[in-house]
Amino acid sequence: MTMLVVFLVGFLGLASAGKHDIYAGYTVHGVVIDSLAAQHLLHQLESDFDLDTLQDGAPPDRDAYIMVTPGNNEAFLKKLDENGVKHYVVESNVPRSLEEFDADMMRFHRSRAGREAQPFEYYPRHDEVNEYLEKIAAEYPDLVSLVTAGPSYDGREIKYVKISTTNFEDASKPIYFMDAMIHAREWVTTPVSLYSIHRLVVDRREEDEDLLEGTDWIIYPVVNPDGYEFSHTDERLWRRTRSTNPNPDTECRGADGNRNFDVAFNTTTGVSSNPCSQQYVGAGPFSEVETRYIRDVLHEYLPRIQVYLNIHSHGNWVLFGFGNRTLPANGVQLHHVGAVMGAAIDAVKLPQAPFYRVGNSAMLLYPTSGSAQDYAQHIGVPFSYTLELPGYSYAFQVPVTYIGQITSETWVGIAAQARLAKLHYNDRIRT
Structure with a gap:
């Protein structure tokens, strides 16, 4: 590996350090969706506990993956337990999993050094x-x-x-x-x-x-x-657009484009x-x-x-x-x-x-x-x-x-x- 490549890899590693700290304390839980009742309950809890559905679940055998903020984790899991809905931990450290994904992409690009990759072979900007x-x-x-x-x-x-x-x-x-x-x-x-x-x-x-x-x-x-x-x-898990909201009482930006059609x-x-x-x-x-x-x-x-x-x-x-x-x-x-x-x-x-x-x-x-x-x-x-x-x-x-x-x-x-x-x-x- 040339000194230039070593420098670039090191620089990119430093630049990404702490990049995903916004998700510190977040966890991802698998929720067993084995019935319509479990599916409906989960949808009801989405707004109550500020849930982010990373994978939709459906009965009888497709589990949901739910990302939960640190402040809502305990109450959310308690609600599932009270209703007899099974759950398990998918990811206990979201920043770490995102860092591993970044490292995987870096390894891919290093392995392709000297060969021009087509933009449908990776994640192009x-x-x-x-x-x-x-x-x-x-x-x-x-x-x-x-x-x-x-x-x-x-x-x-x-x-x-x-x-x-x-x-x-x-x-x-x-x-x-x-x-x-x-x-x-x-x-x-x-x-x-x-x-x-x-x-x-x-x-x-x-x-x-x-x-x-x-x-x-x-x-x-x-x-x-x-x-x-x-x-x-x-923010790696950003979903919405980036428009400025006309409501002066909020600093949140963007809308879900797939809910914005007439x-x-x-x-x-x-x-x-x-x-x-x-x-x-x-x-x-x-x-x-x-x-x-x-x-x-x-x-x-x-x-x-x-x-x-x-x-x-x-x-x-x-x-x-x-x-x-x-x-x-x-x-x-x-x-x-x-x-x-x-x-x-x-x-x-x-x-x-x-x-x-x-x-x-x-x-x-x-x-x-x-x-x-x-x-x-x-x-x-x-x-x-x-x-x-x-x-x-x-x-x-x-x-x-x-x-x-x-x-x-x-x-x-x-x-x-x-x-x-x-x-x-x-x-x-x-x-």
Whole structure:
């Protein structure tokens, strides 16, 4: 190792020392969700004890992972005990686990010294994402158009790409619109979107030519760049945007972008009017500039958007609306197309990953309102989904070594979903 590399590694280690002290005393507990009663109780306790759900649980065999502040730990566990809900310690020292994740990333980058890694092989920063999009658009101008949606709240340029063999001019082709990173801490979502670009444009394969010839694509890798950057520099588990709250009585910043869309806004559980809550809905529908950009893309191409995929992590779920436990008119078709996606991924998943569960988001997990998934479905996108990627019990700190598996298996599911949805589009334009 050269002296320069030694210096950089040492400097980065010093710079990160104490970085995660904001989580000092926090603990993560597994909660056994073996019944609907246990699931409902946990949702009731979320606001009472300022809980942060790192992994959603569902009966009969998917445990929840809950991060608890030091001041609420004892009372929260007592409440679980009083109700006969089993629990166990997942992480007794959150800062230490985050430091181990940082060290894992550093080891990965050291091991790749001398070889240029592609941004879908690790966790790229926002500037790296934009550089990649610019590079792809410059190298493949007949296939890729680069679009700047506009500045984020803090002024970062938000870019996305349109991919088409016909310059988006053939109305007989459906549009598949995917986005990622609406929740800042869900880092693995952006590599999935970037790998999708790679497979469609750079690593074109004969078996995928129909996906280009028959479908146009909009791929939007980072919805929430301010929150994403903040999760790198200040708070690793930051979830929200970074807008300043108009209420002068609070210093809490940002809103949950996936509760900020204008559909049944702030009308169910699973949301909060507390500006400091992880599920804070915002000052009003589309108060966040970042969600307005997604709204505008949806409306610009609404007649042709056949699939909208809002990518999250984690938990192995393919979810659809509505968040108030009602189903869209095409609920059967929604489930069918979602199930095909989940089954395609399950066929190539790692053994330690659970099988994907497919269904209505409120019925499988919890009611919510103002989600991107529900908004797209509400305004007329036929197939709108939330995809929750694997976590392998690492929550949001999935080791870099798993990224290749997650991106490749998810692409298999995206391809299967796009093909089936296109058949429905053909029926749609004929009628």
